[in-house]
Amino acid sequence: xxxxxxxxxxxxxxxxxxxxxxxxxxxxxxxxxxxxxxxxxxxxxxxxxxxxxxxxxxxxxxxxxxxxxxxxxxxxxxxxxxxxxxxxxxxxxxxxxxxxxxxxxxxxxxxxxxxxxxxxxxxxxxxxxxxxxxxxxxxxxxxxxxxxxxxxxxxxxxxxxxxxxxxxxxxxxxxxxxxxxxxxxxxxxxxxxxxxxxxxxxxxxxxxxxxxxxxxxxxxxxxxxxxxxxxxxxxxxxxxxxxxxxxxxxxxxxxxxxxxxxxxxxxxxxxxxxxxxxxxxxxxxxxxxxxxxxxxxxxxxxxxxxxxxxxxxxxxxxxxxxxxxxxxxxxxxxxxxxxx
Amino acid sequence: xxxxxxxxxxxxxxxxxxxxxxxxxxxxxxxxxxxxxxxxxxxxxxxxxxxxxxxxxxxxxxxxxxxxxxxxxxxxxxxxxxxxxxxxxxxxxxxxxxxxxxxxxxxxxxxxxxxxxxxxxxxxxxxxxxxxxxxxxxxxxxxxxxxxxxxxxxxxxxxxxxxxxxxxxxxxxxxxxxxxxxxxxxxxxxxxxxxxxxxxxxxxxxxxxxxxxxxxxxxxxxxxxxxxxxxxxxxxxxxxxxxxxxxxxxxxxxxxxxxxxxxxxxxxxxxxxxxxxxxxxxxxxxxxxxxxxxxxxxxxxxxxxxxxxxxxxxxxxxxxxxxxxxxxxxxx
Amino acid sequence: xxxxxxxxxxxxxxxxxxxxxxxxxxxxxxxxxxxxxxxxxxxxxxxxxxxxxxxxxxxxxxxxxxxxxxxxxxxxxxxxxxxxxxxxxxxxxxxxxxxxxxxxxxxxxxxxxxxxxxxxxxxxxxxxxxxxxxxxxxxxxxxxxxxxxxxxxxxxxxxxxxxxxxxxxxxxxxxxxxxxxxxxxxxxxxxxxxxxxxxxxxxxxxxxxxxxxxxxxxxxxxxxxxxxxxxxxxxxxxxxxxxxxxxxxxxxxxxxxxxxxxxxxxxxxxxxxxxxxxxxxxxxxxxxxxxxxxxxxxxxxxxxxx
Numbered sequence: 001x002x003x004x005x006x007x008x009x010x011x012x013x014x015x016x017x018x019x020x021x022x023x024x025x026x027x028x029x030x031x032x033x034x035x036x037x038x039x040x041x042x043x044x045x046x047x048x049x050x051x052x053x054x055x056x057x058x059x060x061x062x063x064x065x066x067x068x069x070x071x072x073x074x075x076x077x078x079x080x081x082x083x084x085x086x087x088x089x090x091x092x093x094x095x096x097x098x099x100x101x102x103x104x105x106x107x108x109x110x111x112x113x114x115x116x117x118x119x120x121x122x123x124x125x126x127x128x129x130x131x132x133x134x135x136x137x138x139x140x141x142x143x144x145x146x147x148x149x150x151x152x153x154x155x156x157x158x159x160x161x162x163x164x165x166x167x168x169x170x171x172x173x174x175x176x177x178x179x180x181x182x183x184x185x186x187x188x189x190x191x192x193x194x195x196x197x198x199x200x201x202x203x204x205x206x207x208x209x210x211x212x213x214x215x216x217x218x219x220x221x222x223x224x225x226x227x228x229x230x231x232x233x234x235x236x237x238x239x240x241x242x243x244x245x246x247x248x249x250x251x252x253x254x255x256x257x258x259x260x261x262x263x264x265x266x267x268x269x270x271x272x273x274x275x276x277x278x279x280x281x282x283x284x285x286x287x288x289x290x291x292x293x294x295x296x297x298x299x300x301x302x303x304x305x306x307x308x309x310x311x312x313x314x315x316x317x318x319x320x321x322x323x324x325x326x327x328x329x330x331x332x333x334x335x336x337x338x339x340x
Numbered sequence: 341x342x343x344x345x346x347x348x349x350x351x352x353x354x355x356x357x358x359x360x361x362x363x364x365x366x367x368x369x370x371x372x373x374x375x376x377x378x379x380x381x382x383x384x385x386x387x388x389x390x391x392x393x394x395x396x397x398x399x400x401x402x403x404x405x406x407x408x409x410x411x412x413x414x415x416x417x418x419x420x421x422x423x424x425x426x427x428x429x430x431x432x433x434x435x436x437x438x439x440x441x442x443x444x445x446x447x448x449x450x451x452x453x454x455x456x457x458x459x460x461x462x463x464x465x466x467x468x469x470x471x472x473x474x475x476x477x478x479x480x481x482x483x484x485x486x487x488x489x490x491x492x493x494x495x496x497x498x499x500x501x502x503x504x505x506x507x508x509x510x511x512x513x514x515x516x517x518x519x520x521x522x523x524x525x526x527x528x529x530x531x532x533x534x535x536x537x538x539x540x541x542x543x544x545x546x547x548x549x550x551x552x553x554x555x556x557x558x559x560x561x562x563x564x565x566x567x568x569x570x571x572x573x574x575x576x577x578x579x580x581x582x583x584x585x586x587x588x589x590x591x592x593x594x595x596x597x598x599x600x601x602x603x604x605x606x607x608x609x610x611x612x613x614x615x616x617x618x619x620x621x622x623x624x625x626x627x628x629x630x631x632x633x634x635x636x637x638x639x640x641x642x643x644x645x646x647x648x649x650x651x652x653x654x655x656x657x658x659x660x661x662x663x664x665x666x667x668x669x670x671x672x
Numbered sequence: 673x674x675x676x677x678x679x680x681x682x683x684x685x686x687x688x689x690x691x692x693x694x695x696x697x698x699x700x701x702x703x704x705x706x707x708x709x710x711x712x713x714x715x716x717x718x719x720x721x722x723x724x725x726x727x728x729x730x731x732x733x734x735x736x737x738x739x740x741x742x743x744x745x746x747x748x749x750x751x752x753x754x755x756x757x758x759x760x761x762x763x764x765x766x767x768x769x770x771x772x773x774x775x776x777x778x779x780x781x782x783x784x785x786x787x788x789x790x791x792x793x794x795x796x797x798x799x800x801x802x803x804x805x806x807x808x809x810x811x812x813x814x815x816x817x818x819x820x821x822x823x824x825x826x827x828x829x830x831x832x833x834x835x836x837x838x839x840x841x842x843x844x845x846x847x848x849x850x851x852x853x854x855x856x857x858x859x860x861x862x863x864x865x866x867x868x869x870x871x872x873x874x875x876x877x878x879x880x881x882x883x884x885x886x887x888x889x890x891x892x893x894x895x896x897x898x899x900x901x902x903x904x905x906x907x908x909x910x911x912x913x914x915x916x917x918x919x920x921x922x923x924x925x926x927x928x929x930x931x932x933x934x935x936x937x938x939x940x941x942x943x944x945x946x947x948x949x950x951x952x953x954x955x956x957x958x959x960x961x962x963x964x965x966x967x968x969x970x971x972x973x974x975x976x977x978x
Contacts, residue, residue, distance in 0.1 A: 038795065065531035080875055100880075107878035120869035124891045130870075133887075134877035172619045183873065202387040202620065203558055207602035207613035214612070229532065232561075236604035236613070259607065273536035274606050275561025279584045287540060288533045290487075291501045 020191055020223050021054040021077065026086035028072050032296070045295050046072040048247035049086075051322070054191070059217065059224040061238030061255070063231060063270075067292060068244040070227045074193040077225065078110055079103060090191070108138060111184035115196035117176035121168040127179045128154075128164025134187045153182040156219075157212060174205035178212065185216065193225045198233065210237060231274050235259055243267050246303040247295055249322065253332040263325075263334045265311075266304050302337065310338050346377040349552050350399070350520055355412035357391075357398045360405075364624040368394040368407070370576035376520065379550040383567035383584070385557060385599075389620055391576040392556045396522045399554075400439055401429055417519070435465050438513035442525040444505035448497035454481075454508050455493030461515045480511040485541055503534035510541065517549060524556045539566060560603055564588060569663070572596050575621050575631040578657070582664040592666045594638035629653055630669070642670060698971035705967020708960035715957055719765040728756035730763040731925055739939060749943065751935055753925075757946060760927040764950065767928045768957070771843055772908040778847040780901045783854030784893070790855065791862030792885070798859070805852045813849060814914065820845050821920040838923040842915060846908055854900050861893045895972035899965050906961030913954045929954045 027050075029043040047069040054060045064070045075081045077088050079095050088095050090110065098106060114120040121130055131153055132146045141149065151161045157178040168176060177197065184192055194213065198206040214237065216222060228234050234241055235255060242252040243264065251264040262268045269286040276283070288307045293299055299306050305315040315337050325339065326332035334340075353373050359366040369391045376382045384392045397403050399414050401421060414421040416437065421429065433439075441447050449457060458480055459473030468476065474493065481489035484507040497505060506526060513521055523542065527535040543566065546553055555566055563570055563584065570587045572580045572595070580593040591597045601614030618635040621627060633639055633650040649669050657665040658672055700706060718725060728746075734754035741749045748757040790801040821842065829837040865871060865888065874884050915921030916930025924931050929950040936947035 038799065065533065075872075078876060080872055104878040107876060110876075112873070112876045114869045114873065116869060120873050122870045122888050122892070125888075133874065133879075137878050137883065174619060180873070183877075187877070203560075204387060204599060204602050204616040205619065207604075207615045208617075210604070211612055211615060230604075231532070232604040232606040235606055236609060255609075269533060271606070273532045275535075275539070275559060275565045276607070277560040277564045277588065277600065277603060277605060279564040279588050281564075285536060285540070287537055291503055291534065292531070 018055050019053040020056045020091060021225070022087075022089040023053070023073075023077060024051050024087045024089075026050045026073065026076060026088065027084045028069075028076050028081060029084045042296055045247050045298060047076065048295075048298070050244075050247075050249050051086075052242055052249060052252055054223060054225055055239075057217075057221055057223055058239040059226050059237050061234040061241040062225060062227045062244060063229065063234045063241060064244035065229060065270075065292060067246075067295060069247040069295070070244050071195055073244070074112065074195050074225060074227050078112055078193055080112070104138075108134075108187040109189050110191045110193070111187065111189040112193040112195060113177075113180055113184050113197045116200050117173050117180055118168075118200075120180050121176060123168055126165050126167055127171070130168075131164070131179065131183045131186055134183065138187065140187075149186065150182075153185055154179075156185070156216070157182045158208075172205075173201050174208060177201060177205075177209055181209075181212065181216070185220065188220070189222070191223045191225070193227065195227045196229070197226075199228065199230065206233075213237070231271060243270065246292065246298050248303060248335065249333070250304065250336070251332075251334045252322075253326065253334075254330070257326075257330060257332055261332075263332065263339045264304075264336050265308050265338070269309070302335070312337070346379060348375050349378045349417060350554075351375040351413075351415040352395070352399065353413040353415070355395065355398055355414065356410045357394050357403055357407060358410055359407045361624075366623045367576050367626065368623060369398060372412075372573070372576075372578055374571050374578060374581065376552050376554060378519065378552055379546075380568045381546065381553045381555055381566055383555050383557065383563040383570040384573060385560070385563055385570060386573035387558055387620055389575075389623065390573040392573050393524055395573070396439065396524055396554060396556055399522065400433060400437065431465075434461060434513075434518070435516040436518050437520045437522065438516075438518045439522040439524065440506070440509045440513050440526050442528050444502065444509045444529075445497055445500065447509055448505060450497050453494050453496060454500070458493075458508070458512050458515060461512055465516055476515070477511075480515055481508070483545070484508070484511040484514075485537075486511075501534075502530050503537060506530065506538050507541065510538075510545070514545060514549065514551065518551060520552045520554070521546075522554045522556070525558070526555075527562070528557070528559075542566070560588075560600060572599070575626065576623060577631065577667065578665075579632065579667040580665065581657075582661070586661065586664055590661075590664075592660055592664070592671060593632075593668050594636050594670075595632045598635075598637075627651070630655055630667075638668075638670060646670070695971045699967050702967035702970055704963045708963030708967070711956060711960045712964060715765055715953075715960075716769065718762055719769050722762045722766050726756075726759035726762045728759040730755060730759040730927055732756075739943075741943060742945075748949065749946065751932075751946070752938065755925075757932075757949075760932060761929075761950060761953065764927040764929045764932055765953065767839065767922060767926060768909060768912060768930075768954075771839065771846070771912050771922070771928075772905045772957075774843050775846040775850060775908045775912075776901050776904045778843070779850035780854045780897060780904060782847070783851035784858045784897055786851065787855035787858030787860075788862050788885075788889070788893075791859035791866070792881075792889075801855070802859075805855055808849065808852050811849075813911075817845060817849065817911065817915060818918065818920050820848075821915055825920060825923075835923045835926045838921070839926060842912060842921050846911055850904060850908065853904065854897065857896055857900050858893055861896055862889060865889050865892055895968075899969045899972065902961055902965035902968055906958040906965070909954060909958045909961065 026047055028047040029045050031040040032042040032044060033039065034041045050073055062070045062073060072081065076083050083096060090106065095103065095106060121127065128150045131150045135141060135146045135149060150164055154161060154163055159175065159178055171179065198209050201209060210233065217224060226234065226237050238255050240252065240254050241258045242249045243266065245266050251258065251262065251267045258267065259271065262271055269288050272283065272286045286309060290307055293306065301316040301318055302320050305311040308315065320335045320337045322333055322335040323340065324331055324333050355369055355372045357369040359368055372395055384395065386392045398409050399421065403409055409422060448454065455474055455477045458477035459470060462468040462473040462476050463470065478489045478493050481492055486492050486504065486507055500508065527538050530538060539562065557563060567584045569583050570581065571578045572593065574595050580596045587596065591600055598614060598616040602616060604613060616635055621631060621634065627634055629651040631654065636650065639646060639650045646669055655667050655669045657667050660666050660671050732755060734750065737750050737754045739750065739752055740746060746756050746758065748761065751757055751760065786801060790798045824841050825838065827837060827841060828834045829840055832840065871884055871888055874888055912921055912928065913930035916928045917934045919934060921930055922928045932950040933947055940947055
């Protein structure tokens with residue numbers, strides 16, 4: 001109880017004019033249903049009290065292993081999934097309080113790019129129609145003008161005019177991801193959630209898409225929430241980084257600080273586990289014990305304590321608060337008893 | 341030094357495996373040659389569709405129609421596996437050569453306990469009884485770091501996490517002390533902290549059992565950490581081969597260079613990543629010359645010297661140093 | 673300006689055409705399906721043009737020429753009331769195919785609608801619908817059809833004669849027991865489409881549920897519905913023939929292949945072709961529908977390239 005107050009309090013202090021998105025105490029529990037009557041027998045606590053802000057024009061990196069809830073955070077912020085609790089403010093407006101028409105208008109400002117470029121395009125629709133879809137839904141332009149916009153967007157993402165008439169199956173994974181990006185850009189959004197946008201692509205194509213996203217960010221003054229499991233990619237694209245573990249953010253700070261001075265033992269283990277393409281380098285590796293526990297029944301106290309190499313008995317009893325311990329105006333948020 | 345003195349365990353010569361599909365002939369593996377010495381880890385690197393998995397399946401003779409091995413030799417300890425009668429090949433698989441895959445859970449039979457599945461290996465190959473087999477199975481589970489192995493042996497595959505299942509697969513693969521282990525993207529489906537555990541386990545067991553490993557991966561980080569030598573594949577062919585330090589210190593093929601330049605490396609932040617333009621070629625309609633030529637920027641830079649050769653003639657492998665081979669006209 | 677308009681138009685029109693072209697190219701490669709389609713087309717033409725093709729009125733009796741064998745005047749002879757068998761066979765194609773098409777239209781549309789509701793809303797709605805489907809599927813079809821049609825065999829609908837009432841009733845009965853397959857199918861399609869990211873993308877673009885169903889779900893569900901409908905046509909042909917053969921389906925004098933088969937029983941040993949030919953028509957149409965269905969399944973599969 002005191003904890004959630006603390007979190008709300010601290011993030012309130014943080015929120016300023018330069019914040020485009022403010023997330024406060026966000027929770028999303030998924031019901032587990034069983035039996036003929038579909039009764040709820042348990043709750044998967046996918047996101048369990050997450051607070052952070054995203055500043056205008058920056059890329060906020062959200063990193064974590066599978067099942068940590070990072071994808072659910074991205075979906076809930078856009079209200080593609082209804083939250084269990086918490087608030088998300090976009091330019092000062094609580095998007096969970098919006099009516100349907102208001103939400104529809106707001107959708108022009110926030111878009112999403114998905115992991116799997118194969119399932120994110122309708123196989124029965126020429127890609128030009130897919131890209132124009134958002135424009136049509138919001139009644140922007142005449143069909144002719146929309147087509148001109150589609151051609152313009154295709155060129156912006158590095159494709160050709162004639163591609164508009166082709167079907168998704170005629171494109172490679174990388175090209176499809178370009179199309180998905182064009183569709184997201186069509187409504188000229190301010191904010192884009194990039195949910196693992198490159199992890200389904202080949203190595204040589206990943207770099208093309210990362211560069212494209214960076215160029216577009218500059219040209220359209222975009223703000224990104226970049227969700228990924230690959231720490232090298234996150235370092236490359238992000239201004240600030242939040243690390244998630246089992247539905248909670250365990251550490252949040254600037255990119256430089258996180259990679260130079262990781263404080264949470266989980267972040268440290270995560271960073272040390274990344275294979276580095278340099279055979280001359282020999283590093284000390286922190287090997288974690290066991291697997292990630294189930295979010296159905298997360299551990300007591302600090303959720304990381306069963307795998308933590310430095311956990312004490314106290315860590316199993318009380319959940320650590322998420323506090324800013326940065327010095328000299330540096331923000332460095334961390335939730336760990338051993339650091340405080 | 342000692343490595344070079346080691347005996348060659350596996351030698352693949354001019355292997356060709358094609359798939360005869362409705363749309364045409366897919367030349368998945370088109371003249372691949374390499375060797376693996378006893379106790380060494382060879383990295384087979386490339387992007388999806390480059391033929392690295394088909395190469396490994398061809399070695400195991402596990403290619404099914406419409407695929408067919410058209411030619412070449414796979415000499416394992418002096419025996420050509422491609423000429424071996426099927427019953428002998430069956431005996432060899434799992435005992436002298438074994439394989440682990442990307443999706444460990446789907447490789448296990450869902451209706452049997454994992455203890456039974458490992459015990460079966462001993463029952464079939466060594467004629468042990470079920471009880472003896474179980475005893476050995478539990479020892480193996482202990483060896484691959486599964487906590488509480490007696491209880492875990494009674495689990496069914498779906499009760500295991502991805503990392504746990506991969507440990508079980510490794511236990512089964514190493515049960516009979518094979519001389520060669522083929523690991524096809526063994527950690528790609530796993531989280532990074534679990535990947536670290538599995539790689540650590542593989543390295544430790546390899547040191548203890550002196551198993552040679554062909555490690556198939558697309559992750560250059562894993563290559564750097566695990567391998568002794570590296571073969572880079574592109575569009576069904578090996579385009580560069582060298583020991584691991586050389587590949588990273590002095591990559592020569594424009595594709596290898598491009599690949600290394602395009603990976604974001606932790607601790608090294610660049611404003612822009614290098615890219616390789618275009619996409620991997622369709623293996624049905626391959627360009628007549630060098631398969632990388634349409635995407636190759638070095639070809640344009642050295643146009644004066646090379647002329648149109650790259651577009652007309654596929655280069656052979658050129659020796660550029662000790663154990664270093666490159667398939668590129670620049671090194672003729 | 674003009675060129676832009678042209679291109680915009682091309683963007684909208686080329687789409688349908690090219691998709692149909694792709695399907696046609698893939699369908700053509702399926703030889704058996706192509707043969708099936710040709711056979712069906714022939715049957716449909718015969719059915720449509722029956723009044724012009726049939727040499728005699730199928731109802732005209734000639735009591736002087738009962739049970740005649742083949743002759744230049746009556747190629748397939750005459751039946752027990754002296755009606756021309758060939759003409760009856762041609763008109764029977766009309767009835768059998770009409771019944772098949774109408775039943776399929778009703779049962780597949782209803783089934784698709786029920787399946788879509790079940791899949792889209794989920795929860796208890798889905799649960800109830802699925803249990804009803806389960807129940808319907810466990811009922812033994814043929815005995816049930818026989819019982820129901822027997823019960824209704826004396827019913828005469830207002831404005832229709834007893835024979836034509838039997839046609840309407842058989843259509844309704846077959847529709848009543850034919851929708852479950854397509855309900856199952858469409859529910860499955862809708863469930864899998866809900867998981868596809870492109871429906872999520874559509875929601876992120878601000879589309880409403882209804883718009884998503886119309887623009888994305890229905891076009892994607894069309895292919896399996898068409899396939900299932902084609903296969904259902906074959907089944908309905910057989911069922912209708914079976915009921916009519918047993919005397920519970922379409923009542924004479926309205927000719928169908930099933931009741932012609934029944935009529936021919938008496939002469940089975942002397943003039944077997946009178947039974948074989950309607951039987952062969954049933955067999956051929958049903959088989960052709962199945963072949964065409966298989967061909968369409970392959971041709972419409974979006975996962976296949978080219």
